[in-house]
Amino acid sequence: MRSGRPARLLTVVPLLILAFAALPARANWVATGTFLYEDREQDLSGFTGVISQKPVRFADVEIVSNKKVIAKGSTDALGAFSIAVVDSSVRSIQVRVLTTTGYTSDLFVRVVSGKSTAYAALSSKISNHDPTVNVNFGTMVVEVGGGGEAFNIFDQGVYGADYVKALKGSRPSQLITFRWAIDAGVTVSYTSLGICYLRDTAGYDDGPILHEWAHYVMNYYSAASNPGDVHYLSDCNQDIRLAFDEGRATSFGLAVRRHFGMPGSNVYVRTDGASGPGHALNAYDLETPSEYFCPGDTSEASYSRAVWDVGDGPSTTDLTPGVDEDHDRLALSDVEVWEVYTGPVTLAVNTSTESFWDGWFDPAVANGYLPEMRDVFGFYRIEFWPDGNEPNNTTAQAPLITANGGTWALTYFYDPDGNGEGEPDADLFRLETVGGASYTIQTLGLLSDANTSLEVLDADGVTVLASNDDRALDDPSSQIVWTAPRSDTFYVRSTHAPDYGIYGSYELQVTSP
Amino acid sequence: MRRKQERQGTAFSLLLLGVVFAMTIPCASPALGSEPLGDLDLRLTLVGLETTTASDGSVAGGVARIEATLEAAAPAREARLRVLRPDGTAWLAGGRPFDPGPTAWTRADGGEALVAADGSVALGARETVRAVLEIPLEGAAVHEIVVEVAGRGARGSLRTENVLRVALGVPETDAEEDDEYVSFPVEVRP
Incomplete structure (x- = not known):
């Protein structure tokens, strides 16, 4: 019996050590504060001149001391954070918020520079901090030209993830990376292999940011056979595969803004990012069919407007709230469109508006509303129905x-x-x-x-x-x-x-x- | 034993690489999507920067050589260029509006562009022309040079612009970049 004690001790002591290690350690102080970023509001002319403050939502927050991370957490929907710090040393401390989401379990968004490093917004240093004293860092604002662009891009990614959650019940489980820098030399945004490469001047261009995000989402959840290449809104003779994928990216991206009730959700505008009001490079509006009007499904502008009409209604926060076009009697849930993209369209060999149309009426989806769909798509001369002489196949x-x-x-x-x-x-x-x-x-x-x-x-x-x-x-x-x-x-x-x-x-x- | 650990390490690395790959690469076809352009598209590239210094050695000014590349999606005519400040007023040189003079456009394929006496240019669909501009800069600052092009197309007036930020004697941003982050200082507001 006696000879068994040392053996039992050898077993029990490590277990006790492990048990203590597993217990939550006491927090010596709590770091609180709020991170906001400056947003530049836009309309069809570019920037309106209004700069608003928005929360940096669901972003990683780190408490650092001499570049060493001593605690971490994340912001909430209001940009606020409260992080318990286990600390026993008098030291200098700072807090930083990052364009990453490593500390939010179901969110996978990051914004990185041209060298693949994430962006950080860093507070000033508090020296000789007493580890028993809580710190409220206050309301910290990431400014235009001082990181605001990166956090605006990040916020669009978060909105996008939450839009997907509204459509399918959960945020995307795949990491989306936005690569942006003010001097990376990127003159046209594009998406390839899971990365959205954003134009240097696109930091506040929510429409183009969400357009690229939509390419990523569609590449993952749907299918695309877009041949790629430079493309123009005024081109009425596009490859139908490109017209569909690009029109889908614009409408799906702006549908994020519509879903969250953002003003001017129908506006797609590219700017050069210069200071002050204006500065649009080019813009278009999903509710003004006379602009870039092209008949048929060989136009990204036409597809984007037709599918936008399927989901918009008088209550849409567009440039003309309260009214909708005469040809548009639909105001359906975005889920109906999502089911087509993620269902029948994935089986198409050449994805185009034809795939969308057939998918809409595919028995597996059976969205219906044939007369209303004919009115909407027919307005843009996308006429996927029999002519009056059918059947005349023999x-x-x-x-x-x-x-x-x-x-x-x-x-x-x-x-x-x-x-x-x-x-x-x-x-x-x-x-x-x-x-x-x-x-x-x-x-x-x-x-x-x-x-x-x-x-x-x-x-x-x-x-x-x-x-x-x-x-x-x-x-x-x-x-x-x-x-x-x-x-x-x-x-x-x-x-x-x-x-x-x-x-x-x-x-x-x-x-x- | 050590070799086994190395093999395990390699296997773990491969597994990690696989996880990273699966997280970052979409499963579906990697179609290349990009943003749509308007009727005119103007791109600016800094091709040269001369700096002049004051007697005390500080930066007094300089000249930015900018290559402007203009592409038309559809035929455009009477396309003219202006150099502006971000607020839309004329670029200033010596306190006066800066006139770059008639623009010497050349076609991107090496041919001669159709340039009118007033410096305006006509472009066919998908045609690209280039010109080099010399813009005077005054003082050490990040200069925002806005170049605007306006012309006419089949559906009426056309307009676009672009901006080039030229840092002269000052850093372009107050960001600090290391191996981990590009860090910006935040402003504390009440």
């Missing part, structure tokens, strides 16, 4: 088209069950000819991804007598000049040539001298 269904009978407004869109989701379409027409007469059959006014291909079929409806895909190297419309071999019934078949999409609007015309 010779038996082909309506009569007459020479010199005007133009036919058509769409490539087949929806046999009428649920709104489309299928590839062929448009066939019957043409009664006079033998020896010349006929010019052509497509005109191509919109969205309408890339036409025309054929003249013999009376059997099978034999191809003439065909044309593109009338010219850089013109995807089609034209056939054909002489009828006899007086008879022939057929004109129009199909969508292979491309990134399968839908689109066009006009068909048959003329004869």
